[in-house]
Amino acid sequence: MDIEIRKEQAKVYILSGKARVGKDTIANMIKKICEENNLKHINLQYSSYLKEYAKKISDWDGRDETKPRALLQYLGTELIRQQIDELFFIKRICADIEVYSKFFDVITISDARYKLEIDVPKEKFENVISISVIRPNMESALSSKEQQHLSEIDLDDYDKYDYKIINDGTLEDLEKKVREFMKKELGKEKEMKMNEEFASEITNMEIKKRLSHDEMRNMWFDFWKSKDHDIIPSAPLVPINDPTLLWINAGVAPLKKYFDGSEVPKNRRMASCQKCIRTNDIENVGKTARHATFFEMLGNFSIGDYFKKEAIKWSWEFLTDEKWLNFDKERLYVTIYQDDEEAYNIWREVGVPEERIIRLKDNFWEIGPGPCGPCSEIFYDRGEKYDPDNLGIKLLQDDIENDRFIEIWNNVFSMYNACEGVKREDYKELPSKNIDTGMGLERILTILQGVDTIYDTDAVLPIINRVSEITGHEYNGEMPFKVIADHIRALTFALADGASFGNHGRDYVLRRLLRRAVRYGKKLGVEEPFIYKLVPTVVDVMKVSYPYLKDHEKKVMDKIKKEEELFHKTLLDGEKKLNEIMEASTNKTISGADAFKLYDTYGFPFELTLEIAEERGFSVSKEEFDEYMKHQQEQARLAREEVSSMNLQNEDLINFKEPSTFVGYDTLEVKTKIIGLFDGDKMVNTLTNKGYVVLEKTPFYAEAGGQVSDKGVLIINNEKIKVIDMFKGTNGQHFHHIEFEGNINVGDEVIAIVDEKIRNKIKKNHSATHLLQKALRQVLSEEVMQAGSRVDDKNLRFDFTYDGKISDEDLIEVERLVNEKIKTNADVITEIMSLDEAIKKGAIALFEEKYGDKVRVLTIADSIELCGGTHVSNVSEIERFAIKNIETKGNNLYRIEAATADNIEAELFEAIKPYND
Incomplete structure (x- = not known):
């Protein structure tokens, strides 16, 4: 396909001139012209970086425009330049030019005031045009104090401008001049001066396919909607009612109930973009181009509907059709299970040549007993640049770890039942064959955006840029930036989804992620809490696809800041204890037992023990430490981090x-x-x-x-x-x-x-559970979230999250409120309505639950919830309510046990029985 190739470097127009001459006005006019010509435009400003530092070193709040302009200029330029390398801000804007060039056609910089702010970008990039903006009347009106300011006079003798625009008339006159200028610019023949390596990477990719992360998600959804799929919202990262998982770690994980046959979906065709956390390769995060703890998995699924032919055909269509991603077919390779002739024939039918279909014996998805089957992966060839040993297709054939062939899609054909003791060739076919696929969003973005790593994509790079701003260190691919950016993404989403910091299970995973981020912050010279400051950037980057993050932003920041402060104290205490151990050592060795005690008792990271020991010339017995750690993990393991609980289909x-x-x-x-x-x-x-x-x-x-x-x-x-x-x-x-x-x-x-007697007791306890949740939200906070419950004929149990301490007085008030509502004699109202109507009505819904087109809404006194259970017809039937016990089940997770009616007396009788005897 013959298409026009856009330059690697966008057109960059640097506007320079004295105060109030119209630089920003011209930038806005250029933006308007770009929109009219279907060109993407962005405006950058040096001042956006300067203001951040002005706030830190002065009492100026960055907004008070009533102050003299000279003072604003002084705080915004001179004072900062006295304390920070003058080139720092220029390097920052150059880094942004390099990134934004991959997404925008035209970039304007509307506030250059110094020679270096023009010369450095022009030296670094080819397509930089400098424009002098002159407004004669305004220049003569400037005060002598303003004229004397360096930012107003540094460019007075500058003679390297490419163009001049004189603003000496009305706005209409100025816009006419800008349009004439841009007409010449846009009408120029575009010379392709890009290097051959970059050209080969995007030869068959139209500019409209260089998608942002938001655009990629939307295109994915649009494609599968066109194939009659329901779009399934991303489930929260914290699994509900699944003890086999620490985290949702794959697109299929929330859909296990459909794959194991325990539930039937409304539509057997589904697609999703599922947020995931995996920590099995945490040590590789930041070291490789692809590893991350937090990522998004694009997936399409079929539950007993379409199978291999459609799955393969549609994946090829999405990747290669010019309406969709329009990838160069010559860059795509596929792997299949060695004995899967059906998949081979389908790939040949869609047009993949024989030499680009690789048979592998390991292309079979199987985790214990249950549904399993062959899989077929699709790889994108990024070119010889990523193949230093020139191994070519051998990298795929021998399954060698590499950065040349990137796995972008995996189709799993779930068609057999795996049974213990049965050979694979003897597995029985499933009565309902399923499709489970996965495509890593961040991985596909590296190709779409022409970058080397997932950290250079628009989903992650803004966070790295923020780290650079806070630390004052320029990013050049260093590992600390990547670790911090990845971990704050995981922390922000996990905490917003209801997880907490703690010492066990998933809570400890978050603690470990934060402490690892803090440790890498120290490598960048940061000695005070700062990770929490990155949360707003994560929220901003992901706001279109995950708007709910904004509602949790402050809570997440507070939790991270509190944990950071705690860890900084831990580091001080741990370093003090480590110094004592080293001073007492006679052979410059730290035992594994001491290292583990530092880790387990003081929370001091083992990696930090190793670093400090190495700096001081000490050795550490890692083998002994690993033995202690292994023992602890065996004792404390709460869940397996794998999708392994798929049941046998019947x-x-x-x-x-x-x-x-x-x-x-x-x-x-x-x-x-x-x-x-x-x-x-x-x-x-x-x-x-x-x-x-x-x-x-x-x-x-x-x-x-x-x-x-x-x-x-x-x-x-x-x-x-x-x-x-x-x-x-x-x-x-x-x-x-x-x-x-x-x-x-x-x-x-x-x-x-x-059994009517048992049913009535269950009804009382269930209705009381609804009243309990409402009372907790009234007494403690509307942020109280249900985390689980159990209702039987004896008791009720309610698990909930709450970020704070609960006093005896709080419990007394909760109990009083529930009993007060029981005395209202209010009828329990049951209504059937749409989910949207229920939410508008104020009904509480567990957003991880599956709801149909119509839902059952229970109004019990002032409690409104979605519920399919059985309930009393009038609150008076509950009679009485009493809290028996409250306990913590982890950081910010509480469990209340309570009883109603006659069960209260029964509990009391059992409690005093020993004394009566």
Whole structure:
């Protein structure tokens, strides 16, 4: 495809002149002209960097324009130049020119006041045009004090301007001059002076495809919408009701309930951009071009709908069609599982030549028992520049770690059931074949934006630039900048999603990330808390796709600042203890036991122990330290950081689609019939002694939303059979687990009876849980967030997050409020409405939960929540409410246990029974 190639360097116009001559006005006119010609424009200013430092070294707030201009100029230029290298700010704007050139066609700099502010950019870049702006009447009106100021006179004798624009008339006159100037500029023949290496990188990429991170997400969503996919919002990073995961670490993780068959999605075609955290390679963050703890995973998914042919065809279309990414097909390579002939033939059909299809024996996705299958990866060839040993395709064939071939997409064809003790070639095919794909957003941006690393993309680089501003160090690819930028992204999102700092599990992961960022800040010479200052930059960069971050910005900053201050104190205490250990050593050795004690007791990073020891000529027994660490990890491991809990799909369960209706909101007893019987995972017509029964109608509630299953009996053939447990099947039916003597058959008539006494106690506790959450939000804070609950016939348990301490007085007031609401005798109102209507009504929803087109809204006194559980009809039925206990389950996570009605007396009786004896 023959297309025009844009220069690597955008057109840069530096506007210079005395105060109030119209430089900013001209910059705005150029912006307007660019918009009219479909060109992207941005204006930069030296003063944007100067003001930040003016605030630090003076009492000027940067906004008071009533002060004399000379003072503003003095604070904005001279005072700073006395304390900081004059070239620092020029280097900063040059760095921005280099970055923004990849995204904008025209850059203006509207406030050059010094020779160096013109000369340095012109020396560094080819396409820099200097423009002198002159306004005769304004110049004659300037005071002598202003004329004497260096910023007003340094360019008086400058004779290297490329153009002059004289502003000596009306705004219309000035705009006419600017338009004439820009017409000549835009009409010039564009000479392609770029180096061959860069040209080869973008030869087949149109300028409109050099997407920002926001544009890339939107294009991804638009593409899959055109293929009838539902766009699934990113789930929070903290997994809900999944003990197998510390973090959501893949696009498929929040969708496990669909892949294992426990739930059926509204649309079997889905796509998402899922925020993820992985910390298994934390030590490589900053060292390589691709490793990060926080990243976004683009994914498309099919649950028993389309399969290999469509997945491969559509991935190729998105990557190569000129309507979408328009990648050069010659740069794309694919890998397939060595025995996957079907995938090979499909890739050949879409046009991939045989020599660019690589068969690999490891291209098979499998994590323990459960759904598994071959996968096919797509790689982008970034060119020989990233292949110093000139190994070429051998890098892919031998799976050699490299920066030339970047994996941009992985299609997983989930089609088999992996079983322990069974050879892969003997795996049975799944009844419902699924597609699970992943494309790293940051990785694809490196290609779209023509940069070397994910840290140079527009999703991360602004954070690095902010680090540079705060530290006063210029960024040239150094590791500390990358570590800090990555870790603050992870911290900002994780804390906004409800995680906290602590000593265990995911809480400790955050603590480790922050401490690692602080440690690398020290390498940049920062000795006071500063990581928290980066949060607003993260929020600003991600504001379009994640606007909720703004609501949490202050809370996140406060938490990070508090943790930073704590760690700085820890560092002081730890260094003091380390000095004592080294002074007591007779052989310049620090034992692993001492190093671990510093780490475990004082929170002193082992890496810092190693650094300080090396500086002082000491050795550290790392092997002994690792043994202590390994022992601790084995004892404290709370979860595995992998997607490993996919259940075996049950073919009979998936294919069983007879409708079963829950009638338990309205009645506790119903005459019905058996429509399904299961002996283990096999559907049968006759069941003997034990198994699972599915009824046409049932009043039994199956455990969900924290509420336990109902108890009761089924009367079949005049025999009472106790219902042991309940669960909800793949297609929504209620399964009753029973044990009995004899046989029962599909079609048998049944009387299903729920235990009314137990159900009533559950209802009281569940409704009281709603009142408890409302009272907590009233007494403590509206930021109280539910983190889990369990409601049975004995007690209620409510887990919640709250950033603060809870006093006895707080609990007394919470309990009083709940009992006060019980006394109002308010009817409980149940309404069915759309989710949007419910949210507008003020209903509290768990945003990680799946909701259908219509939701059930419960109004209990002044509490409004989305809930599918069973409840009292009037709050007076709860009778009484008492808090039994409160405990902390980690930093900022609390658990309250409480009881209602007769259970309060029962609890009290059990408590005093030993004394009565």
